[in-house]
Amino acid sequence: MRDHQDIRPQEQTQSAETAADRHPYADLDRMSRAVLARNTGGVSPFSIYQAWNDWALHMSRAPGRQLELGERAVTNAFKVMADTAHNAFEPTDPPPFKPMAYDHRFTHAGWAKMPFRFWQQSFLATQDWWNHATEELRGLSEADSDRVRFMVRQALDVVSPSNLPISNPEIIEQTRKCGGQNILEGARHLTEDMIHTMTQARPEAPEDFRVGEDLACTPGQVVYRNDLFELIQYTPTTAKVQAEPILIVPAWIMKYYILDLSPHNSMIRYLVSQGFTVFAISWCNPERDHADLTLENYRKDGVMAAIDAISVIVPEQKIQAVGYCLGGTILSITAATMARDEDDRLASVTLLAAQTDFSEAGELLLFLDESQVAFLEDLMWAQGYLDRPQMSRTFATIRAEDLIYTRAVKRYWLGKEDLPSDLTVWNNDTTRMPAKMHSEYLRGLFLENRLTAGRFAVEGRVIALKDISVPLYVVGTESDHIAPWKSVYKIRLFSDCDLTFALTSSGHNGGIISEPGHPRRHYRVGHRGEGERYVDPDTWFASEPPIEGSWWTHWAKWLAGRSSGQTDAPQMGAPKAGYPVLGAAPGTYVFQT
Structure with missing residues (x-):
C-alpha cells in the first residue's frame, strides 16, 4: 500500500563510528555546545x-x-x-x-x-x-x-x-495625536508577542487568510502520500490540456503554498488556467524521528517518487519539472542524476530563485564556516532538527532594519497592528529541517560547493550539471538576499543545454509571485542556444532591456512551446495502478505544526 509508506532510514546497528566507539565524554562536549547554541540562537561565538x-x-x-x-x-x-x-x-x-x-x-x-x-x-x-x-x-x-x-x-x-520614542519624530507625533493610546496598544502587542515567543505557539491565521479556504485553495486531490511528502494533482479548468504535465518541487524550508497563495496570485492556479496538468509536492514538517533523513531521501523518496507517480498517472508523457529555492537545488541534482543514468522522463527543467553554485551565495554565507556548521550540527544533534525560530532569526537579521526594527517601532511604539497579507501568513507558517539533511546541505553545498566542483556523488557516483540536456528556464530576482541573482545566473557556467534566463524585479518571494496585472513589475529575459559561449552577468544585464509586466506570461508560452500538443485531461490519480485519490487538496501535511 503506497499510502503512508515509511521511508525513514533504518536504524543503523553497525557504523564506522558508533556511540560505543567514541569516548563517553564526547557527547558531553556536544551537549554543552548545544546548550550554548540554544542561548545564542545557533550563532557560534567562536566564529x-x-x-x-x-x-x-x-x-x-x-x-x-x-x-x-x-x-x-x-x-x-x-x-x-x-x-x-x-x-x-x-x-x-x-x-x-x-x-x-x-x-x-x-x-x-x-x-x-x-x-x-x-x-x-x-x-x-x-x-x-x-x-x-x-x-x-x-x-x-x-x-x-x-x-x-x-x-x-x-x-x-x-x-x-x-528606535527610541524621545528621538523619533513619528512616535512623538503619534503619541500626541492619540493621547498616549498608541503606547498602551504597543504594550499589549509586546505582551502578546512575548507570550508567543515563550510558548512557541503560532498566532491564529486572521480572517480571510485560512489555509485550505482562502490560501492553498486551488481545487485538486492528493494522489500519493509517503512519510516525506504528499503529491497533489490539480483539477483541470480547460477543455484540453498540454500533453506534458508539470511537477512543482517547492523548498521544504517553508510550506509549499507560497506557489498557491490567494486565488489572484497563485502560480499553480495560473498554470492550471493556461491549460497545464499540474502536480505539486507538499512536504511533511519533520519531527525528531525524522532526524536521519538525508538529501538523498529528498531526491529519491521525494522528487523521484513524485516522478514515478506522475509517470503512471499520465503515462507515456515526459514531465516539465519546476523547482523553487531549495526545491530547485534538489531538482537540479535529480535532473543531473537522471541524465547520467539515461532516464529521459523530463521534458524541461525550470529553476526559480534556485542556486546550484554557492560560492557567491550572498549574506547567508556570513553565517557559515567550519565552526558555525559544527555548532549548528551539535544543536541539531540534541534536537533532531533545526527549529523554526532558529531559521527565522537568521533570515530576519539579514534585513534587520525592516524585518526587526521598523516592525518593532510600528507595533510597539506606534501601536499599529501588522497588516495581514497572504505572504505574511505564509511567512509565519515555518517548518523544521531534519538534522542530517541540513548538515549535508550546509557542508556539501554551501560550505564545500561540491555540486559545481564535480564532487557531489549520488549513489556512489559523481554527477555533473553539464549532463543535463533538456531545456532550462532559470529565474533570478533583482533584490534577492537569499539567492542573489548573479549566483543563480552562474548555472550558465556549468551547463551547455538550451537555456533561457529571466531576471524579475523584487526579491526572493515577491519576484517569483509576480502575477499578471501586478503593478510596478518588470523582467528581463535572454536566451542562450545549446553550445553557445558564456556571457557574464553584467554584460547580459546591460544587453537585455526591461519588459513591463509579469514574467509568468513569457514562461507559460515557453512551457507551451516545449509541449507536444493538447490532449484530454488525465484522470485524477490512477487507482488501478496503486495511486488512489486520498483526499482533497491541500492535503494533510500542510497543516502540520
Whole structure:
C-alpha cells in the first residue's frame, strides 16, 4: 500500500563510528555546545571572535588605514556639524548622509527638522565610518571583513535614534495625536508577542487568510502520500490540456503554498488556467524521528517518487519539472542524476530563485564556516532538527532594519497592528529541517560547493550539471538576499543545454509571485542556444532591456512551446495502478505544526 509508506532510514546497528566507539565524554562536549547554541540562537561565538580578531590584528599593522579612518571620522563629524548650522538658514537643503536604499526607518518628514536631523545624521555618519572601516584590507579575509561589517550593522541598528520614542519624530507625533493610546496598544502587542515567543505557539491565521479556504485553495486531490511528502494533482479548468504535465518541487524550508497563495496570485492556479496538468509536492514538517533523513531521501523518496507517480498517472508523457529555492537545488541534482543514468522522463527543467553554485551565495554565507556548521550540527544533534525560530532569526537579521526594527517601532511604539497579507501568513507558517539533511546541505553545498566542483556523488557516483540536456528556464530576482541573482545566473557556467534566463524585479518571494496585472513589475529575459559561449552577468544585464509586466506570461508560452500538443485531461490519480485519490487538496501535511 503506497499510502503512508515509511521511508525513514533504518536504524543503523553497525557504523564506522558508533556511540560505543567514541569516548563517553564526547557527547558531553556536544551537549554543552548545544546548550550554548540554544542561548545564542545557533550563532557560534567562536566564529564571531575569530572575525573580530582577524580584523583587529590586520588593522593594528596598517598605520596608513588608521590615519585614513581618523581623517574620515573628523571629516564626517565636520559634515554633521556644518549641516546642523546650515540647516537653520536653509532647512530644505539635502543632508550629507543618506540611508541605504532598503532602509525605511527615516522616511517620516520629521527627520528633516532639528534636533531629529542631527541625531539621524550622526547615526548615518557613524554607519558610513564603519562601512569604510570594514572595507577590503590587505591580508584580511574577505569573509571576516564581511562578518565584522554585518555585526557592526547589527549593533548600530540597536542604538538607532529611530528606535527610541524621545528621538523619533513619528512616535512623538503619534503619541500626541492619540493621547498616549498608541503606547498602551504597543504594550499589549509586546505582551502578546512575548507570550508567543515563550510558548512557541503560532498566532491564529486572521480572517480571510485560512489555509485550505482562502490560501492553498486551488481545487485538486492528493494522489500519493509517503512519510516525506504528499503529491497533489490539480483539477483541470480547460477543455484540453498540454500533453506534458508539470511537477512543482517547492523548498521544504517553508510550506509549499507560497506557489498557491490567494486565488489572484497563485502560480499553480495560473498554470492550471493556461491549460497545464499540474502536480505539486507538499512536504511533511519533520519531527525528531525524522532526524536521519538525508538529501538523498529528498531526491529519491521525494522528487523521484513524485516522478514515478506522475509517470503512471499520465503515462507515456515526459514531465516539465519546476523547482523553487531549495526545491530547485534538489531538482537540479535529480535532473543531473537522471541524465547520467539515461532516464529521459523530463521534458524541461525550470529553476526559480534556485542556486546550484554557492560560492557567491550572498549574506547567508556570513553565517557559515567550519565552526558555525559544527555548532549548528551539535544543536541539531540534541534536537533532531533545526527549529523554526532558529531559521527565522537568521533570515530576519539579514534585513534587520525592516524585518526587526521598523516592525518593532510600528507595533510597539506606534501601536499599529501588522497588516495581514497572504505572504505574511505564509511567512509565519515555518517548518523544521531534519538534522542530517541540513548538515549535508550546509557542508556539501554551501560550505564545500561540491555540486559545481564535480564532487557531489549520488549513489556512489559523481554527477555533473553539464549532463543535463533538456531545456532550462532559470529565474533570478533583482533584490534577492537569499539567492542573489548573479549566483543563480552562474548555472550558465556549468551547463551547455538550451537555456533561457529571466531576471524579475523584487526579491526572493515577491519576484517569483509576480502575477499578471501586478503593478510596478518588470523582467528581463535572454536566451542562450545549446553550445553557445558564456556571457557574464553584467554584460547580459546591460544587453537585455526591461519588459513591463509579469514574467509568468513569457514562461507559460515557453512551457507551451516545449509541449507536444493538447490532449484530454488525465484522470485524477490512477487507482488501478496503486495511486488512489486520498483526499482533497491541500492535503494533510500542510497543516502540520
